[in-house]
Amino acid sequence: MAFIRILTAVAASFIGILMIVCPALAQFGGAAEPDLSGSWRSPLQEDAGPRTRGPLPADYSGLPLNDAGKALALSTSIARYSAIDRQCAMYPPQYLVLGPFGMKVWADLDPSTGSTIAYHIGAWEDRTEAVIWMDGRPHPSANAPHTRAGFETGQWRGNTLTTHTSHIKMGMIRRNGAQVSDETTLTSHYIRNGNLLTVLVFVEDPVYLSEPLPVSKDFQLNDARTVSGTGPPCSPSYEGTDPNSVAHYLPGTNPLTDELYKTHGVPKEAARGGAETMYPEYRKKLKDAYVRPEKCLSDCGLAERLRELGGPRAFEDH
Amino acid sequence: MHTRALRYLLAVPAFGVALLLGGQSTAFAQHLDSQALGDGIELFRIRPNFYVLMGAGANVAIQVGSDGAVVVDTGDAAHADRLVAELKKLTPRPIRYLINTTADADHVGGNEKVAKAGRNLRQLGNPGANVVPAAIAAAEGALLRMSVDKYPESAWPSESFPESMNLYLNDEGIEVLHQPNAHTDADSLVFFRRSDVVMAGDIIDTRRFPMIDVANGGSISGEIAALNRIIGLAISSIPIVSREAGTVIVPGHGRLLDKIDVVEYRDMIVILRDRIEHLIKQGKSLAEVKAANPALDYRTRYGNDKGSWTTDMFVEAVFNSLTADGSKQH
Numbered sequence A: 001m002a003f004i005r006i007l008t009a010v011a012a013s014f015i016g017i018l019m020i021v022c023p024a025l026a027q028f029g030g031a032a033e034p035d036l037s038g039s040w041r042s043p044l045q046e047d048a049g050p051r052t053r054g055p056l057p058a059d060y061s062g063l064p065l066n067d068a069g070k071a072l073a074l075s076t077s078i079a080r081y082s083a084i085d086r087q088c089a090m091y092p093p094q095y096l097v098l099g100p101f102g103m104k105v106w107a108d109l110d111p112s113t114g115s116t117i118a119y120h121i122g123a124w125e126d127r128t129e130a131v132i133w134m135d136g137r138p139h140p141s142a143n144a145p146h147t148r149a150g151f152e153t154g155q156w157r158g159n160t161l162t163t164h165t166s167h168i169k170m171g172m173i174r175r176n177g178a179q180v181s182d183e184t185t186l187t188s189h190y191i192r193n194g195n196l197l198t199v200l201v202f203v204e205d206p207v208y209l210s211e212p213l214p215v216s217k218d219f220q221l222n223d224a225r226t227v228s229g230t231g232p233p234c235s236p237s238y239e240g241t242d243p244n245s246v247a248h249y250l251p252g253t254n255p256l257t258d259e260l261y262k263t264h265g266v267p268k269e270a271a272r273g274g275a276e277t278m279y280p281e282y283r284k285k286l287k288d289a290y291v292r293p294e295k296c297l298s299d300c301g302l303a304e305r306l307r308e309l310g311g312p313r314a315f316e317d318h
Numbered sequence B: 001m002h003t004r005a006l007r008y009l010l011a012v013p014a015f016g017v018a019l020l021l022g023g024q025s026t027a028f029a030q031h032l033d034s035q036a037l038g039d040g041i042e043l044f045r046i047r048p049n050f051y052v053l054m055g056a057g058a059n060v061a062i063q064v065g066s067d068g069a070v071v072v073d074t075g076d077a078a079h080a081d082r083l084v085a086e087l088k089k090l091t092p093r094p095i096r097y098l099i100n101t102t103a104d105a106d107h108v109g110g111n112e113k114v115a116k117a118g119r120n121l122r123q124l125g126n127p128g129a130n131v132v133p134a135a136i137a138a139a140e141g142a143l144l145r146m147s148v149d150k151y152p153e154s155a156w157p158s159e160s161f162p163e164s165m166n167l168y169l170n171d172e173g174i175e176v177l178h179q180p181n182a183h184t185d186a187d188s189l190v191f192f193r194r195s196d197v198v199m200a201g202d203i204i205d206t207r208r209f210p211m212i213d214v215a216n217g218g219s220i221s222g223e224i225a226a227l228n229r230i231i232g233l234a235i236s237s238i239p240i241v242s243r244e245a246g247t248v249i250v251p252g253h254g255r256l257l258d259k260i261d262v263v264e265y266r267d268m269i270v271i272l273r274d275r276i277e278h279l280i281k282q283g284k285s286l287a288e289v290k291a292a293n294p295a296l297d298y299r300t301r302y303g304n305d306k307g308s309w310t311t312d313m314f315v316e317a318v319f320n321s322l323t324a325d326g327s328k329q330h
């Protein structure tokens, strides 16, 4: 049931893609496996604002944060990420879908059988190289290190590669302080439909989330193969953060909790997040509290401007 | 492959096979080889000649080479014979040095048996003489604690130091660095410079909040200073950030870490210290501080409501440590 509820929460465009998946299954058939290899660009068809310029501060709406997760998010000052020791720390693996960039994928093949041992998803800015092990190897023990890419194993079922990622580090689920713990695991579905790929990730965290968080992102095969397979180097430098302290807000002192209200008229309580804010029914609850601003306050006319430009700009070369 | 590395591989057949098969996956070197040895004991090989044994009390590090074995912490007494047996499988050469990161029973419990299974370097020129056990090195505070806690003398540190001690064994420099008043007053970090491994002792416990033993000289400011020193010793994979690499930090208990993991742990401890300090400045009592639930966002991951080290005990240790130092503030 929970899965069905979550599906309903995922964007309608994704449901559309699910429907096309079934005929595609027959097309592959037999022993031949689909391939994830290629240069995949990111057309940024959903959440383009939060995924490029970033989300509003302290807007946690739509995130199934529990009380601990809400408290952690509100105590987090983004200045902490300017500390010398954190500047090159990168984002956790869910940034593949939460970030704006495309991905370059290549395979390691078994030289004797030709079967796929692993896929590599190339690094890019803020994201390290990830490996999806396809050879059935087990996940490491609980005492093994947690890495920036985590440990990911996968299996094709029809045209969907389903993977499980463990051993990840604590890190952001929204670039405004919302975080998940190092006990987080990801179940990812790489759904290939010809030249389109939908990646649907369920983020599960027993520490900071009360329900799995579904996040999806579409990719398009890029024949020009311009997506880079590695990111730029990172050298930390002084960015104004006091090296002798850790930037954070004491409980109840985060000054940015009004941003969602000031920008869109959405009540403060929605900005605090929580599982109920993921579902359409939550609108009914907000109906009386929501006051539509008299005039547009943010991103005004953006939809028209994007249409004039022929849709959201794709991150072709990234 | 040079001959020394080959010798290690031959000495540890299972790891040899794992390394040869996994040779192509260097990008995942950080998902280090590990072997379950049964009875909840696990052996990691984190460098060609460097092992970490988990599940026998505190985490134990073993560096091997032509000079013999250097062992950091000896686990608890119940596992001492097992530790000796595992050490003998890793190297045919004698155990030369034990180093203790603190004086707690789960770190020094094997001292006596492991030292006796070894052979002191002082006997290098005189192999026929009566066997002198391996040396045991620790901070002076550890020697003091072990004598007070009535350990047999053969378990006590044979070489103790007020601030630091250096060794050069098995082709690498080893720095043993006392960290005053952190987990206790007996703590040391052990930095293997060539292996690029830091043994953190109980300054880090990835399963729970650090055990700040105020009665035995521990303090929140010393704990934070110790975490900052570890962060200072460790190096991340920069500027090439697209691969997993860097210094390995081995906590006293729990999983293997890298620098950013320690930064995350340090940040949590500093944030909790700041919150409790803020409440103290508002004049709150210990009971009021506990009731304010200052560790709300970290207690699911690192706290316990029951057992030997609860969230309340951690909050109380920080409170007591701040109000004791705090004659400065008030």
Ligand SMILES: [Zn+2]
Binding pocket: B058, B104, B106, B107, B202, B252, B253
């Ligand atoms: Zn311990």
